[in-house]
Amino acid sequence: MSVREATFDVLRRAGLTTVFANPGSTEVTLLGGLPDDLRFVLGLHEGSVVGMATGWAMGHDAPALAVLHTTAGLGNAVGAIATARVNRVPLIVLVGQQDRRHLALEPFLAGHLAGLAGDYPVWADQPVRAQDVPGAVARAAHEAVTFRGPALVVVPMDDWDAPYEGEILAAPARLLRPPAQPGPGGGSGSEADPAPLAELLGGARAPVIVAGAGACGAWEPLVALAELLGCPVWQEPFGARAGFPQDHPLFAGVLAADRPGLRAALAGHDVVLAVGAPVFRQYAYTPGPLVEPGTTVALVTDDPSEAHRSPADLAYLADPAATCARLAALLPARLRGAAGDGPAARVRSAREAVPPVPADGRPLRSAHVLRELARRLPGDAVLVEEAPSARPDLHRLVPARNPLGFVSAAMGGLGFALPAAVGLRMALPDRPVVAVTGDGSALYGLHALWSAAHYRVGALFLVLSNSRYAVLDRLADRHGAKAPWPAFTEVDVSGLARSLGCRSLRVETHAELTAVLDEVVPALAVREEPLLVDVTVAVDHDYRP
Template sequence: MRTVRDAALDVLRHRGLTTIFANPGSTEVAFLADLPDDFDFVLGLHEGAVVGMATGWATAADRPAFVNLHTTAGLGNAVSALATARANRVPLVVLVGQQDRRHLANRPFLTGDLEGLAGVYPVYTNQPPRPQDVPGALARAWHEARLGRGPALVIVPSGDWAEPAEDVELPAPDAMRTASSLEERELDELVALVGGAARPALVVGADADRPDTWTALVELAERLDCPVWQEAFAARAGFPQDHPRFAGHLPSGRSRLRDTLDGHDVVLVVGGPVFRQYLYEPGPLLPPGVRVALLTDDLEDAKHSPAELALVAELPSLCQRLTERLPPRSSPIQPLQQGGSATSAGLAAQSGIPAGVGMAAGAAADPGSATGPALRAADVMTALARRLRPDTVVVEETPSSRPQLHRLLPARESLGYLSAAMGGLGFALPAAIGVRMARPDRPVVAVVGDGSSLYGIQALWSGAHYSCGVLFVVLANGRYAIMDRLAEQHGGKPPWPAFSEVSVSALARGLGCPAESVHTQEELGDALDRVVPTLPARTNPLVLEVAVRPDPTFQQ
């Protein structure tokens, strides 16, 4: 007899959902046991790691990933990671187990109130009314995840899988196309606005991180001869950050944002929100008289951005058509701050980092105190910058050192930088593993704070077990440095203690992942010289725990 499970597996095959990221529970065993040979099962030891790996995989593969979660406990543990997937605009099809529907009315053990548990973060949630509707719900979830660009949940009671597949309906279409182009007349207002600007500026976001969009944006920036800024807290790089037009990362505070864009009359935002902020500051977003237009393929950004004009369409063709219609400039425009993120003293000031810190390739490390580490985070970034190939994927989760990483490790190829747009911790370790699984042709390096690593440490077991050759560089300062700085800005002392007793390298080894500790510039250089050349073909991960001094300042 053909079962609902058989029909569901066919749906998953047809849509390329044959890698299952999961932490299994009893309500899913009927689905998972004795999987066909064409399905791969990837175990994570915590649901945050499961969803994080799937998010990295879907990002790198550029298609939806499939996740299996265990009823209330599994979905509840995964909510933060699902929120990150939604903020990063990553499509996930998420199967959530439920107790057998035949006695749900009696509220048996492990029954979950699941439909609202993940809040507004899923783009679609469905508990099919009958077992035969499960395959169709999974088919629709695949479309919803792609079109809504986020996690789509299907809740399936455990007894449904063995039910007969007769009368199975697949209400979702086999393929779906959406309108993605604009008429020429719809570009007229944009052309008039941008073409008439005296001092335009470009701001790029994570949604521009595709090779064809990069190509189109380079042509547009060179036609406008204007500076290009990256949105604050972007999950991905929207422009080649070693290009002469690249001017740096926008600050996330209103006062410095106004200072940065002062003097421009038109700001064209491509593939990002207008404008991402962090801590609240009073006052307007922009200086008086600055006009803003948004080009996006994300309807959500278009609806929430305070732009004068927003056009929703595919970004590469839209940027190319705009470039073709722009009149040539009568005189070149010099950026307010010269580009070249790894060498600009102006950008150092814009990032709140003293000019010259860690910028010289052979710079000596800060001698530090008699008892503290000699290395600073900037020294580690500089050492990596000297050695990493342009196609390296850098996965970042080091909040207090993010400005140094942006300044010293520019993204030089598409998918060169990946972070969590939501800001919740626990993303980088599992995401880096998922990226490597999907793109074994790309070297992958995760740069993570020790505090951040503890939110997703279980993922290291998966990285080792599935032979993912990721280099994890853990900046270990034994505290939540960014929280310490914020407390100081509020004029008080933090009540939380340091956790210098924690050894991430020891935890890694306990999870079966090779690890080393580094304390000096010489040890760091020797380790990177030995490991980095092996990254393209490496099959085992390595944690490099680097003792660093806490950064003394923080600016949003």
């Protein structure tokens, strides 16, 4: 299948079988030899093309398709695109571009198209690869309907003939919206009820839930739904918050951030329901599908961008808490509570897998520190994480027992944990607040300690110090490359904290660690002075639980 043929399939599924256009040479590769089931309507000026598409969409109460010719065509149509936006009419606008292979040379008819229509499109995209074009067109259809306006996709002319075999379409096959979000013509639409989602879950042989940061306000109804289904619940990787109580018997752990690990975790399940999480966020690229063939993926989210880019079979754009409660009301109890024994046992086993405490004089590992913290941390504690090399240990050893029991920077940049912990403690003065960070991460946000000291913010800052960017060292080792960056053994985090007015302690042994935690953690809720505990930890290259 070519990109062109895959895009035609997307257009058919979206009901976009009438093509309004005033084509030029950059669009011939798309429109020449148009299939018989697609109707072509010629306009003699691009303003008329978009105007006709706007009228068609208003008359059908459905999105319409317009195709424009590079810079001149888009420029001629901007006024009509503005009208469609103000009229709240959904349009998908495809704009031709010169051949991708020599765009760097700015050939004849190449256009600087990004931003040419100003702010009038509700969404615009220039796909990075030819294979991303069908997904971009599918997403444009969802964006146009959700935000009721024109969505624009720029496509180089050679993209249409590129191969499209085995690609993942970055858009849901079907998108439902609740009655509170009316359709483009003002009506609620026929797909507003979550009944199709309930029918899918009700007929599942072995469902599974993936909870994300977007479900942090839906713990109670999501727990009720999971217990009703008797299914395991995974946490999305790299989430900003915990989407499900991680001490619950149905909690299965944190999903792998690579496709083979993801497929292995979800294997054996015929229906996967993601709640408040994209489908599915990954890190290092590996080829292959996200789930095994025959597995149906559904999504519930109130984030339109998350819904529009997720390759789900069925997406429901609605409040997760209200939707989970509604689904629980529609579904019969499955009475399969024993399904929770598997994930609970695996999680318990992982939490017990900690190496023996080293003899005095040998540095601790991050797992020792986090296990001792977990043993003392109260259930209402707020925990902010920014320790990349220790994150797997933290996930398995320190379960989030409230929606703020795990808070992280989902974007991946460093410098979040220390200032975020200060702000969280100021906002929640009666809650214990702990930041767990590596020393490399702490250096990006250490200046927040001055504010903590100046405003008497009683948070605990637990720094795991190995004097290096350990996660980068591991990645370099994995690629067989010599890391050119040195260790920063000269850095004294506890000394830097004191220079900023924040009390600090240096900890090197297990006995020192437990003594500090025994003294500090029980009084964290009423503490008025910040404290940084700088714990020396070993570089852990070989330990894998």
